[in-house]
Amino acid sequence: MKVVIMAGGKGLRFWPRSVEAMPKQFLTLTSHESMLQQTYDRFRKHMDVSDIYVVTGSSYVSLVHEQLPSLRPERLIVEPEQRDTGPSLGLTARFFLQQQLDDVLVTTPSDQYIPDDQALMAALLEAEQIAGQGESIVTLGIVPTRPETGYGYIQAASDPALGRAKRVLKFVEKPSEQRAKELIMEKDMYWNSGIFIWKPSTIDKNMKRFQPDMWSKLWSVDASFTEVYAALPKISIDYAILERAKSVYTIPVHFIWDDVGSWTSLERIYPKDEYGNLALGKVYVLETSNSIIYTDVQKVIAIGVEDLIIVSTKDGLLVCRKADEQKIKMAVNLMESDPPSS
Structure with a gap:
């Protein structure tokens, strides 16, 4: 299993502390380390550093190397321009497929607060077993503790054959306050953590199925790739693939989690x-x-x-x-x- 840390966002909801030149993943918001450093260290405790990658925009390469000196250049995936998680994770899948690597990937945001790294790793190892089969996609579903309007939700259904994992029925957009109060009362409703576990080949098949034009352009090899990438739509991976894919599962987790998305x-x-x-x-x-x-x-x-x-x-x-x-x-x-x- 390999981990890909997504560190290309701008964190505008933390303005004016988070600005384009120094977005929130590079800031010390919850400890003496930056959010990116915390995320990297969270995995480094349990994995070899050779299995940890970072995807970021070209303007943040020097910041990544400054904050993560142990990250070797060949484990940095660089977006020519920030376009959102759809193109970013498409580029990530291409990076591994070009090297004929199809190990299960954990694609995770760089700005989440998860103090219990052991509980996180236990859930990810469980997810790895499911994601390694066929075209399965797994996400970690956070058991909600309050009616939250800043998160998306996942509605799932139990299946005895899946054990603790559940089959995802649908993704629910960020709700109104009243709708959020209703959602947390429903059975098998979870916050969408944005942590996805899948193989590069699974991303490949779903991109071909749901985003064929984007996927074709991502494999462009001519000299204008930077311009081609900059013209891709700004679309999240949720809209691009997750909400339309089949064989999507969630593993409910109870550990403390926060996406540190706002003040x-x-x-x-x-x-x-x-x-x-x-x-x-x-x-x-x-x-x-x-x-x-x-x-x-x-x-x-x-x-x-x-x-x-x-x-x-x-x-x-x-x-x-x-x-x-x-x-x-x-x-x-x-x-x-x-x-x-x-």
């Missing part, structure tokens, strides 16, 4: 004060409650506010209601597409 996720990792505030940096609060306040540059004083996210860095200032944090990515995209006039 409020830090509340589940760091302790808050008696008024429900999470203050990181030189922060001073008065008559303030249930707020997240971060600064890494200047002192910040918050007086008489509640339910806010306030973030101050050298790259910008964010003031946002916690209930609206899912809109941060949209706001950053608007800002970048329509810069203010001088």
Whole structure:
């Protein structure tokens, strides 16, 4: 089994701490190590480093080598341009197939918080047995602990022949708050971890079936591959393959897991004060409650506010209601597409 760590995202929901030049996978958000370093070390404890790979964008190659000095260049898969997980994992499958390697791959995000690496590895070894058979695709399904609107869900069904694994019936998009409350009450409903276990040949067959144009272009060998890749659609692997594939399974897991996808996720990792505030940096609060306040540059004083996210860095200032944090990515995209006039 080999592990491929996906480290090419921009992490816009963590703006202004996460910016294009230094996205969240390279930041120290949950410990003294970056999210990428934590993910790499999580697997290095249990596997030979020769079986751990990283896929990232060309602009982040130097950052990857700086943070992972033990990663050899031949284990780095480089995207000419960031296009989302569909093209990225297609490129990854091509990388292994070109070397005539078809070992089971664990494709995992680089920015997840999983403190129990032993429980993770036990589940992955179980998944490896299923993924090694035919065209099976396995994902880890996180047993939900709250109605979460920031995650996709997986609806599954038990099958005595599968043991602890379950057959995936459908993937459910990120829900509204009311729908999330309903989903967690349903039987065999799990959060989609984004961790997939499958063979390169399985990706190959599904790409040919569901994304033939993309797959053909990914195998382009002419000098314009960079331009060809840049023109590929930005599509997630969920839309490209997972939601349409057959023989998809999930293994339910109960260990602590968080995708650290937004500012409020830090509340589940760091302790808050008696008024429900999470203050990181030189922060001073008065008559303030249930707020997240971060600064890494200047002192910040918050007086008489509640339910806010306030973030101050050298790259910008964010003031946002916690209930609206899912809109941060949209706001950053608007800002970048329509810069203010001088």
